[in-house]
Amino acid sequence: MSLENSHKSVGLVSKEFFTFANNAPLRLESGASLGPITVGYETMGSLNKDGTNAILITHAFSGDSHVAGYYKEDDPKPGWWDIMVGPGKPIDTDRYFVVCSNILGGCMGTTGPASTNLATGKAYGLDFPVVTIGDMVRCQKRLVDYLGIKKLLTVTGGSVGGMQVLEWAIRYPDMLVSAIPLATTTRHSALAIAFNEIGRQAIMSDPHFNKGDYYGKDKPNLGLALARMIGHVTYLSDHAMRKKFGRKLQDRETLAFDFEANFQVESYLRYQGSKFTRRFDANSFLYITKAADYYDVKHQHGNGSLMKAFAGVKAKVLVISFTSDWLYPTYQSREMVKAMKKNGLDVSFCEIEAECGHDAFLVANDRQASLMRNFIDRLGLEEGYHAF
């Protein structure tokens, strides 16, 4: 790969929409029904005649369908995984048809609590049913079928996106050639649930929260910003924070003896928090964190046994974890690998040395890039891959 290629972007992309469950609503795992459902998605590259060169990318908690490229010429930033997805990049849009959709319950084009409830003509708010990772994946499956994809060469994503990868492999074993779950877990630890709960409480105790009915009024932005600040810390690491901020002061030489942001880290978190409120819906925060907390492969698919849960998986699996990820530490990846290997699955596992914590999978990393590129390209060859 030439250096020139590595910086090439997929260029302009646009968000598209697919609506289903118009007449018959989708029955969710909770037992509630939801419909119609619209899915916001983006595609790059072209699908081959047999519908077999597709790659589905599942986004993390606060991500969206805008995985790579730009919406407009003058966009300041490309999609969230532009380092990995594009022409000549590890997920090569010259060779593969790449799809990424916003998750159910989200706020970036797919039906969620901010969408209009046709029954009332108002936004759902907390009337939106609690959705699960399984529900999200079922919606993605409808989209994948609609796009004419017969088999996914791979499904990949990190964090909550990694949960969706596992769910795909278990739920639709014949649809996947391979699965690459990154920095993820088969179920949240008490630690992960605890941080999510603090975030939710921050939102729900905001005076503007109004039981989730705040659309068209003042929004619970303070609570949402606080929730984001907490979340952001869990995505970093002690090392990353020491390196990035240390105890450096923000725009001052000495301590101010007040409660303004004296330290750089304080200022940074405030900025991240407030930036987040401009693009994210507080109710979506509640619903998506809940779905992640409820996710439990062992109980939802294996009757209490993780081994049983993975018994039907046919995909080749590449599990990747990161050394400094303390939100979903490596031992949680090892647990899933252990259950897969007891089933005799074709599974590989690599723990990548990385300093930046849970977010490592989003950050440029030669090892991850090279691993994924070679793993995917080899599968393509083995499957008798042809581009278009």
Add this chain to the structure above:
Amino acid sequence: MRFDLQIIASWIKEGSTVLDLGCGEGELLSYLKDHKQVRGTGIESSEEKVTACIERGVQVLQGDITEEVTDYPDQAFDYVILSQTLQQVYEPDKLIKELIRVGRQIIVSFPNFCHWAIRLQILFYGYAPKNRQLPYEWYDTPNIRVITLHDFRRFVKATNCTIIKEAAINTHSDNLQGRIIRFLPNLRATFGIFLVEKRPKNSEESSHESKKTNQG
């Protein structure tokens, strides 16, 4: 491919399943996959080597061999391979028993600490041996187990196992070339390779045990 791995590859039947412990960059498994339709998996502790395996299409798990091997069900593989690693294992007896549980046959190779050059070094110089196969000082060597071909044969017998095949070879640890030593192997071979399986219950001992050599 390293000379000892060439010998090991020649012992493995087509279409079999193989677990390679300490598989390095997956040379052997990749060869077996391409030439013998072997379905193999490796365990390797180094992130860099694991990456190399995955990139050449070899299934591999990053981890500690003594821990990883315990997860597999009984007789999960036709062969379990432990090449040039036994001398670095803290509890070799436990590990070998685990290998015998997981594999129908096991292939073990290790440097022969009884090679004449090593004997002479100790005899004439009085220092712990150091050479191309064993390039370390006593204080930084990963080779914590001193094994000879004789020791291993005795150990196999005591573990209720049988040696099906063995090769004593003269090669360097990273060499592509080498030769098989048939005369005075315990004295002249730098490495030993053994194919071992569990002795069937109630079987006559030595019914198919390899010919013993007591020279050296």
